[in-house]
Amino acid sequence: MKDRSRIKKPVRTYSAPAVDRTLDILEFMASHPRPFGATELSRSLNIPINSVFRILKRLTDRAYTVQDPFSDGYQLSTKVFTLGMSLYIRFELRQRARPHLEWLCRETEETCQIQIPQGDKMLVLDTVSPEVQYFLRVVPGGIVFYHPNAYGKAVLAFDAEEEIKRIIPPRLPGLTPHTILLRTELMKQLEDVRRTGLAYDNEEYNEGVRCVGAPVFDVEGKVVAGLGITGLVSTFRNQRQAAFEQLVLECAFRVSRDIGYTGSFFTDKIARPFTNQLQKAGAG
Numbered sequence: 001m002k003d004r005s006r007i008k009k010p011v012r013t014y015s016a017p018a019v020d021r022t023l024d025i026l027e028f029m030a031s032h033p034r035p036f037g038a039t040e041l042s043r044s045l046n047i048p049i050n051s052v053f054r055i056l057k058r059l060t061d062r063a064y065t066v067q068d069p070f071s072d073g074y075q076l077s078t079k080v081f082t083l084g085m086s087l088y089i090r091f092e093l094r095q096r097a098r099p100h101l102e103w104l105c106r107e108t109e110e111t112c113q114i115q116i117p118q119g120d121k122m123l124v125l126d127t128v129s130p131e132v133q134y135f136l137r138v139v140p141g142g143i144v145f146y147h148p149n150a151y152g153k154a155v156l157a158f159d160a161e162e163e164i165k166r167i168i169p170p171r172l173p174g175l176t177p178h179t180i181l182l183r184t185e186l187m188k189q190l191e192d193v194r195r196t197g198l199a200y201d202n203e204e205y206n207e208g209v210r211c212v213g214a215p216v217f218d219v220e221g222k223v224v225a226g227l228g229i230t231g232l233v234s235t236f237r238n239q240r241q242a243a244f245e246q247l248v249l250e251c252a253f254r255v256s257r258d259i260g261y262t263g264s265f266f267t268d269k270i271a272r273p274f275t276n277q278l279q280k281a282g283a284g
Contacts (some may be wrong), residue, residue, distance in 0.1 A: 038056055057205070114151070115155075123142075146167065147168060149180045149201055154228070168183050
């Protein structure tokens with residue numbers, strides 16, 4: 001009798017020859033930065049000439065390749081560079097934000113995170129957990145909604161109204177009894193975020209959990225992320241919450257400044273001198 005537990009199932013593979021050939025062409029052209037004709041690419045990659053020609057035509061139509069005016073050969077366009085830079089900027093932001101999130105985590109002893117837009121959702125780019133016995137764990141890489149999310153609201157508040165309506169439907173999914181269900185209600189909250197710089201999740205995503213977030217601005221003054229703290233409702237008490245808010249604003253200011261922001265959004269929002277906020281709140 002066979003031991004079925006030791007029988008390995010075959011790994012399913014999917015065939016997409018056109019995709020493979022396109023990637024082969026892109027990778028080859030990236031490794032050899034000069035113009036190539038369709039015939040030369042066909043010989044170098046052992047791809048039928050008709051396939052090479054059709055792929056180059058579509059890549060050119062989509063602006064990923066351009067034709068050299070002197071040789072009529074094809075080479076990669078700046079659009080490929082722009083595509084790669086978008087990923088680089090994401091990792092650069094994570095690297096720049098990390099020490100500031102660690103600072104915020106030490107100051108608050110709460111879980112800290114930074115999120116960035118990912119289509120019609122937000123992506124948890126990075127998190128920092130405190131060195132305490134109990135804390136809420138947030139996993140980087142998670143995809144989360146905008147509307148019940150402090151960090152999503154911090155980003156959404158600075159989008160154009162047309163963009164908000166494109167991303168957010170009129171009726172919204174409810175996750176807890178506290179979740180906003182209408183876009184019109186969310187828009188009212190976003191007005192407060194623009195005025196104060198602070199966004200909240202008051203048990204809207206998970207019951208018993210509260211978050212405070214603030215926007216991160218880039219060198220062009222565009223909001224590129226939301227960051228802040230996540231903790232149990234019981235930890236957000238009176239003066240302690242006020243101290244948390246100031247710490248979150250300070251962290252957002254520091255990250256924004258570190259990626260080139262020189263604007264004045266935070267000028268009248270952060271209390272100065274900024275020292276020992278939690279000790280002043282009696283939570284030391």
